[in-house]
């Protein structure tokens with residue numbers, strides 16, 4: 590009898606917990622509205638037809654639904670509305686209809702379709718030179734910024750050549766083989782606390798880098814080489830990392846613009862993807878707005894500079910997200926998700942600045958790289 594009661598109670602509590610979990614999940618699907626920001630309009634007058642600088646911004650996992658969720662949450666407007674030239678990118682990889690961030694990143698960095706998991710290598714695992722490396726060869730300044738670990742798939746694809754995205758320590762070591770001017774993101778442990786016992790932070794310092802871990806110190810650096818390693822692994826969510834992405838992007842631009850020949854900078858809003866994986870509209874919106882505000886900083890720089898091409902795109906869509914309802918008055922967004930993974934959906938491409946008119950219509954993700962290289966490297 591006692592056993593029966595205990596069993597009944599425990600079954601009831603399991604059932605109740607399941608119910609409560611389901612409730613909590615659904616709550617994450619609704620963004621109730623929050624802080625908004627003013628969106629400025631920038632002029633479309635540029636000094637040249639060929640860009641001296643390129644800023645490539647990647648919203649990881651950012652499809653049209655993620656953009657529109659952000660637009661609704663900011664009560665009807667985003668900085669992205671400044672772009673006049675737009676297209677769609679087909680994101681499939683060499684071995685899969687649905688890409689991951691490594692193959693997606695390598696398509697953008699090196700212009701080759703490769704297998705899921707590949708970092709800067711082609712489908713046969715041969716290293717392929719990236720636009721960042723080609724820019725270096727030409728004497729341009731280069732930089733990478735991300736809200737994930739800087740050794741994570743997307744930024745890694747621009748600087749490293751490894752068969753697998755999981756080789757974080759090998760990827761970190763690849764940074765030392767280059768002459769990159771600025772990189773800011775998480776991943777301190779992949780440089781400092783390594784299984785092979787090497788201390789790459791010391792090596793970076795020997796190579797002339799200032800290595801800093803606090804954004805307050807990072808943002809003060811105006812010249813020279815900078816390695817900003819802002820977290821042991823990934824940076825936290827918005828409430829923890831604050832304006833890290835905006836400040837890091839501005840810091841990188843300040844340093845890179847000193848090179849008279851020009852620069853290439855990749856900036857990744859890494860966690861829009863994680864919001865999609867979690868099926869959380871709250872997470873998607875927070876990171877989408879953080880990314881869009883950073884797009885605003887890049888637009889401000891490009892508008893003032895007049896010789897900078899700014900491209901904003903994504904490596905793939907995440908979550909199969911749909912926007913089921915929204916309210917422009919209070920910023921409420923109701924999202925729904927059809928998968929916990931990525932989808933094969935095409936993603937938007939936005940371009941502003943000299944050369945922007947080339948980024949229209951349907952294109953392969955690899956075409957984005959080819960168009961950038963024609964404008965920045967081959968000119």
Ligand SMILES: [Zn+2]
Pocket residue numbers: 650690862863866907931
């Ligand atoms: Zn993902």
